[in-house]
Amino acid sequence: MKTALIQFTAGEDPAANLETVRQMVRDAARSGAAFVLTPEVSNILSSSRRHQQAVLYHEADDPFLAAMREDAAALGLWLLIGSLALKTGDSDGRFANRSFLISPEGEIMAHYDKIHMFDVEIDETETYRESAAYRPGTQAVVADTQFGKIGLTICYDMRFPHLFRKLAKAGATIITAPAAFSPVTGKAHWQSLLRARAIENGVFILAPAQCGQNGPTRATHGHSLVVSPWGEVLADGGDAPGITMVDLDLADVGRSRRRVPSLDHDREFEGP
Numbered sequence: 001m002k003t004a005l006i007q008f009t010a011g012e013d014p015a016a017n018l019e020t021v022r023q024m025v026r027d028a029a030r031s032g033a034a035f036v037l038t039p040e041v042s043n044i045l046s047s048s049r050r051h052q053q054a055v056l057y058h059e060a061d062d063p064f065l066a067a068m069r070e071d072a073a074a075l076g077l078w079l080l081i082g083s084l085a086l087k088t089g090d091s092d093g094r095f096a097n098r099s100f101l102i103s104p105e106g107e108i109m110a111h112y113d114k115i116h117m118f119d120v121e122i123d124e125t126e127t128y129r130e131s132a133a134y135r136p137g138t139q140a141v142v143a144d145t146q147f148g149k150i151g152l153t154i155c156y157d158m159r160f161p162h163l164f165r166k167l168a169k170a171g172a173t174i175i176t177a178p179a180a181f182s183p184v185t186g187k188a189h190w191q192s193l194l195r196a197r198a199i200e201n202g203v204f205i206l207a208p209a210q211c212g213q214n215g216p217t218r219a220t221h222g223h224s225l226v227v228s229p230w231g232e233v234l235a236d237g238g239d240a241p242g243i244t245m246v247d248l249d250l251a252d253v254g255r256s257r258r259r260v261p262s263l264d265h266d267r268e269f270e271g272p
């Protein structure tokens, strides 16, 4: 299955981000991709909640989502919008960080709200408080497609192996992990986390990532990653914007799981 991961640098203007993504989706389609994935918060990366409040939409009238549905249908491909920041109507004004899987008919086949919030102080200069702006999801999601079952996660979720375990146990053979990873933790952890999640569950991991300088106070790690169920890095998108194409052999899932069937070897135990 020809799969394309879109890597770019989202800024504060959703319309500009949409133009960038649309062009790259078209390029990916021209290269023969059947499944195209975009990073976390493809529509906006902003550190100002006020600005987000001013320019974001609810799901029902979001122009980014509408355009992606049109493009998926026009180009006849599966599309994962890694996520969109969307208004929720919640009284506390928090947004959703929501991933969408769209069919080649332009239908929304699944959506997933990021469960784990990145509330972290990495060092004196770098702190994140995602839960101040975003309302965490409470529902894990697996979608049925012609390529098999796809489990949806977002970014920081990759540090919670039990979520990936649940998705794999529910039949997922591909797990998506779109990201806007921090450069510091990216260097230290990104590839190890994703390879571990692939190996321990015998799944393909598809992780389209934001890259570069997103704003005066925000940068992202890049290195969009495709990992095989055996843990091999099949592609790494590097530091710069671009499209990473890979041809997935879905039979690798069965081959890996037969060699090491650890997914079937979970045991109940007492303690500690």
Ligand SMILES: O=C(O)CNC(=O)[C@H](CS)NC(=O)CCC(=O)C(=O)O
Residues within 6 Å of the ligand: 040, 041, 044, 045, 046, 085, 097, 118, 128, 129, 130, 155, 156, 159, 180, 181, 182, 185, 186
């Ligand atoms: O801020 C937004 O608008 C959208 N959300 C994000 O970019 C989120 C929260 S700041 N980024 C991550 O989860 C990175 C996780 C990470 O870097 C790690 O786990 O080390």
